[in-house]
Amino acid sequence: MNPSFGELLVPLEEFTRLHANTLRRFGRHAVDLAFPNPQFLADPRPYEVLASLAAQAGPPDLRYSPFGGFTPVRRRLAGALAKQHSLPYTFNDIVMTPGATAALHTVLRALFTPGDHIILFSPCWMDYPLYLADLGLPYTLVPSKADKHLDPGAVAAAWTPSTRGVIISQPSSPTGVTHNPTELRQLAAVLERHTQPGPPLLIADEAHAHQSWDCTPCPAPAAYYTHTLTVRSFGKAWEMQGQRTGCLAVSPRLTPRHETATALLRQMRISGHCAPTALTQQLAAALCETVPDLSGLADLQRHTRRQLRAAGVTVLDTHATRFLYARCPCADDQKFVARLADRGVLVMPSSLFHEHGWFRIALNLGAPGLDQAIAIICEEYARA
Template structure:
């Protein structure tokens, strides 16, 4: 029996209630390392560009755009993605969406049918199963390896006659793992092996692609498998999550290419999903070839890892995202997170990401507030 909407929503709603109650109880003393909402500005450039665009905007700059977004914006984004992926994207391969969540929902609704089966890799973003359930799609959660990398053999074992796709995130969320060249090659081999009249689709969620805070290569899944759709989030890249600006990129090698983009555009209209606001589309175009400055994030990552290691806490060795994925000192990760909330520190239990026994820390604060929270986490781990 698959979980119902209510069963999937309940843990999320309970955590939201815990979050709200903790913030109300502790006020400004609460240390929120749960939802990734950084409270410091690491790179002012996107804010400066946004202010400049707004100051110069005229009526035509803020007009309605087509459902897929403005053509000049899509052309610039296609050019930037072509350089990143080494693939010849055309402007029509890019569908602008109001955030990565809508991009995922549109892909799932447009390209799959009720009864289709999708493979997910756990831990995974919390709402994948919710979307699939709502659309009448079945799914299997396949555990990653002990170090949270892909397990191609387990993916192959989970395949069924109705399997039509696989969803991965690159870099992985919530773990921050970057899937490397060999594992992406092996995943492509599994997908190709199961290709029949209609090849399975690979959905590559690259919402955190611009949050690789060291020099680790982050290969694009689309470079390994032709039938790939890539989801991007410009809000996450520039720490403007609330601006809700994303896109779907259809691989130039995907067949049928034009029918796929048409299906996505039609689903945008059918679902009432307009393109992002005119101003944020222009912002995405202006910044698409500019790498975010991640020095502060790298410094915070190294600092937080040293503090947690010194406290005897196991932290997954990763190279991307604003997150740290740490081993929970007790089996019940939700109970441990509640324990921390009682002391005014908010982190997220891994059970929300469909895996037990870990917790996720979002590096929203700098020192000394971060150190105070890490010290509390260390104390509670020692007591557990």
């Protein structure tokens, strides 16, 4: 039996208190590597475009938009996504949402009914199970392989007669793993074997799709499985997370295509999830084909990995996101994270991501603060 809604909230709220208490205790001396809130600007272009749009905006530019977003914006995004996924998206396939979290919640509410079984991969983003529990959707957490890549055989073993969907994060949050074409083909083969009472839906969470810092290709799940719905976040790519700008993309091959898009739009209205602000929609259109400059993030990733590995810390070999996923020196990841917090360094325990024994570092700042935090992590690692 899955944990209750309340049981899922407890560790999240406990970490929130630890985070807040540490910031109050250490003030400006705290080193916050928990939530991905970068404290430096790696690529100024998105900020320059936003400033230009704001300076030129008049009342018509800031009007209400339809629930799915402005049509010209959706056309631009459909064209960009068509190139990235090699699929013929049109504007009707795109639904603008106030961030990826609202997009995911909209999908789950619109396309599933209580009792539908969902398969997740562990570790996974912290709030997937929370949303499912809230909506009465039972789920199975399928463990990833030792290298945190997909295990299609485990997916097949977890399948039940009531399974109606699978959620995959590409690249993966929290690990930063990029799933390769072979894995995606194998996953598609499992889904294609189960077509009754209808084809299962693959929800591809691509919130970090623009953060492949070493240029490793990030193949789109929609290119490998027909019945895929993609979740995107623009804020992650622009380092504007708080602007909450995302979208849903219905695969042009999904059946029924237009009815699915209509169901999503209706759910946006029912739930009160309006489209993103008019200005950030225009920003999305302006930047949808802009490749972020990730050279600074790549330098931080390589620098931090070298230092941690030199101290004997096991760091997962990954190629994307702002995160590093490292093994704890003890089984109790929450205890290890609390020890770091007691020295003013904040990272996230893997138990928040429904796996034990690891911790996640968000590369939010550079030297000297980052080096200070790495030194403390290595010291506590050696003492464990």
